[in-house]
């Protein structure tokens with residue numbers, strides 16, 4: 001029995017009349033889901049916008065306009081996820097005075113769904129990061145730092161699965177090698193594990209065991225390098241099921257997401273939106289029926305600007 005017939009058969013006579021002209025579109029609406037992904041990276045303690053006399057970024061960034069922009073998008077869209085790709089800390093006196101507490105509290109208030117760790121998030125040592133975690137109402141995802149011999153043990157997660165409509169979205173985090181980038185006293189006994197190996201392990205789990213419709217990586221590896229150093233591009237080439245890499249670390253302003261073929265020849269979307277909260281990254285995905293498995297997307301770089309959201 002096909003589904004249309006089944007519904008006809010189970011509805012009462014009057015309900016069939018009421019639905020008879022519109023049930024095709026009800027089916028379409030039931031199967032198609034739109035998912036909006038918003039993201040930041042390397043915000044670096046930029047709570048205030050850049051000064052209005054700044055040569056490059058006059059009046060750009062700032063938590064208040066970012067928060068207003070996120071709120072507006074959340075009012076317009078049903079399914080929204082908000083992520084950060086690391087380096088929350090360091091860059092303004094706010095961090096030097098308050099150790100990251102306002103940054104993390106504001107991210108919680110803005111409704112971040114998850115974040116990962118950047119090298120600068122170790123700037124007050126592992127203990128300094130642990131101290132701010134009670135202010136985070138979102139998980140910190142990192143799959144390739146082994147914290148078992150540090151105070152961060154058990155306080156981060158390798159991945160998290162989110163449910164939006166009928167969709168299951170698996171999100172994991174991969175982070176940069178700390179040796180040579182961060183003082184040993186700051187990262188302590190944190191062990192760096194191969195990000196590609198961990199990514200492959202987790203994406204396979206999210207695909208086969210968790211049955212995710214979409215797999216997202218929050219990465220602080222950096223967009224790409226001239227050397228053979230592992231980057232988002234290298235990660236994309238070496239994975240099989242990751243659909244989107246939200247990157248950070250290299251402060252790259254991508255005008256549009258990059259598309260890199262993975263191990264199976266399928267394109268992986270890579271995006272990064274500069275630094276300092278100047279822009280909010282936005283990707284709108286449309287998932288057609290589960291059977292077709294078709295997914296399309298549009299992207300936008302949303303500038304975060306003082307008063308820009310208060311025009312009306």
Ligand SMILES: [Zn+2]
Nearest residue numbers: 087118119249
């Ligand atoms: Zn970094």
